[in-house]
Amino acid sequence: MTTVADLTTLRPGEIGDTVQYSHTPDACVENAALKPAFFEWLCRIGDTTLILGHRLSEWCGHGPALEEEIALTNVALDLIGHAQLWLHLAGEVEAKGRSANDLAYLRDALKYRNALLAELPNVDMAVTTMRQFLFDVFHDELLRHLQDSASPRVAEIAAKAEKEVAYHVRRSADLVVRLGDGSEESHRRMEAALERLWPYTGDLFLCDAVDDAMAAAKIAPRADSLRPAWLAHVNSVLDEATLPRPEGDGGVHKGGKTGKHTEHLGYVLADMQFLRRAYPDARW
Amino acid sequence: MTTVADLTTLRPGEIGDTVQYSHTPDACVENAALKPAFFEWLCRIGDTTLILGHRLSEWCGHGPALEEEIALTNVALDLIGHAQLWLHLAGEVEAKGRSANDLAYLRDALKYRNALLAELPNVDMAVTTMRQFLFDVFHDELLRHLQDSASPRVAEIAAKAEKEVAYHVRRSADLVVRLGDGSEESHRRMEAALERLWPYTGDLFLCDAVDDAMAAAKIAPRADSLRPAWLAHVNSVLDEATLPRPEGDGGVHKGGKTGKHTEHLGYVLADMQFLRRAYPDARW
Numbered sequence: 001m002t003t004v005a006d007l008t009t010l011r012p013g014e015i016g017d018t019v020q021y022s023h024t025p026d027a028c029v030e031n032a033a034l035k036p037a038f039f040e041w042l043c044r045i046g047d048t049t050l051i052l053g054h055r056l057s058e059w060c061g062h063g064p065a066l067e068e069e070i071a072l073t074n075v076a077l078d079l080i081g082h083a084q085l086w087l088h089l090a091g092e093v094e095a096k097g098r099s100a101n102d103l104a105y106l107r108d109a110l111k112y113r114n115a116l117l118a119e120l121p122n123v124d125m126a127v128t129t130m131r132q133f134l135f136d137v138f139h140d141e142l143l144r145h146l147q148d149s150a151s152p153r154v155a156e157i158a159a160k161a162e163k164e165v166a167y168h169v170r171r172s173a174d175l176v177v178r179l180g181d182g183s184e185e186s187h188r189r190m191e192a193a194l195e196r197l198w199p200y201t202g203d204l205f206l207c208d209a210v211d212d213a214m215a216a217a218k219i220a221p222r223a224d225s226l227r228p229a230w231l232a233h234v235n236s237v238l239d240e241a242t243l244p245r246p247e248g249d250g251g252v253h254k255g256g257k258t259g260k261h262t263e264h265l266g267y268v269l270a271d272m273q274f275l276r277r278a279y280p281d282a283r284w
Numbered sequence: 285m286t287t288v289a290d291l292t293t294l295r296p297g298e299i300g301d302t303v304q305y306s307h308t309p310d311a312c313v314e315n316a317a318l319k320p321a322f323f324e325w326l327c328r329i330g331d332t333t334l335i336l337g338h339r340l341s342e343w344c345g346h347g348p349a350l351e352e353e354i355a356l357t358n359v360a361l362d363l364i365g366h367a368q369l370w371l372h373l374a375g376e377v378e379a380k381g382r383s384a385n386d387l388a389y390l391r392d393a394l395k396y397r398n399a400l401l402a403e404l405p406n407v408d409m410a411v412t413t414m415r416q417f418l419f420d421v422f423h424d425e426l427l428r429h430l431q432d433s434a435s436p437r438v439a440e441i442a443a444k445a446e447k448e449v450a451y452h453v454r455r456s457a458d459l460v461v462r463l464g465d466g467s468e469e470s471h472r473r474m475e476a477a478l479e480r481l482w483p484y485t486g487d488l489f490l491c492d493a494v495d496d497a498m499a500a501a502k503i504a505p506r507a508d509s510l511r512p513a514w515l516a517h518v519n520s521v522l523d524e525a526t527l528p529r530p531e532g533d534g535g536v537h538k539g540g541k542t543g544k545h546t547e548h549l550g551y552v553l554a555d556m557q558f559l560r561r562a563y564p565d566a567r568w
Binding site: 108 | 392550551553554555557558561562
């Protein structure tokens, strides 16, 4: 049994599925009418942190500098730790009751609910840093709201995760400023990265009946309600970084949260799920 | 039942495992003492064509020009067709009698016997073209010898494959000359590609007890016996291409044929085997 406070022990081939919560009874988790939407919502946040964590882990051994490599790997571990918590809770909520491991390693792309931003390729440090910044600001904003969730378990996970994400966003915002307002080459690359990623940002804020149900039950805010604060934060950092914000509301590419993914996700899953699928009954 | 003459019908997720040979009884296939070495040897050539075919297929949809894309994809299909024949025969020879599909899709990297050259990344058209040329010359030389094999099945597969590979080697040698003796940029890239790949060429010619057993049974020549003709052919094309041959005998990186692979093979297999491992019982 791992406790919520002890999630840094990750093992290859599994994200862990024995999590102990402080709050044992949670009326939201028990509420049968809420289950389908609650499960979907948990997969959205759980899958997004899992896939982005996996993407960042691809830098392991390839970072541009030792310190940056260690930082990226730590952020990756944090995100995979969050995924473990969200997907474990998803399994509890779900009627079928799958484990976090089964949800992570035995679903195919169409069943994944992550935001598109998370699955986009790393490309270079500029794209990786900009993707992280755009997500971190969203993530931090979301987690701060979730600490007031009507679901004690959601609030507990959010409180734990927010401590880490407050650091993520400080770090990535700082890097965006340093690289945007840096050399001619770093500015050019960061501007190109922002142009490339901006059309995927709208996907983070798309809403549907799942958001309505979560908001009505006071479990989570509607995703679109987070956009004004996100935009204000992003704007202020981009200004300081001397990076012009692309036009449009970022709503060109969308659908990740309902299972419509880019071709990239299939390759991420092939890599990520290989071990578990090749050795289905492996134990250590 | 597909016949040897009809192997271009490839289906996604399988390389086919019903192959009909003209020569039904083959004393070499029946010879129990030969089985372990014969199986290993068939995996070496079968895996090499399979992995190189898969690598080339990665260009599908990304080729630099339509004609080149179609040519590359055709070569990929030829090679995967050869893999189908070699691995089917391997399954017949093997005591366990696995199908070509099982051998292709359910073995992990340590059980793969392909030459290292086949698994190296495509990088760019220069590396892809040079890798293909270095392999095609070897492949053509091998297949011409195998047509005299004491195993009628090996001779039959070789006769069929050699017709295609004679074209492969003409095409890749022609491209090496055009790009090597082309623009300053194409020359520079081809030279860099040759420098990068040369240290992996020795691996093609390494010999061990498997070669001894195959040569003693007159099923196949020892791999090292093919090197003089390979080198003469490679030299003449590189001369015409104005490309200097790197120093050394190309024996820096080795071990593919005994299961010691680069990290790249794991990613190739993760991608290649995903469908079969995710849907083990899928049929169409």
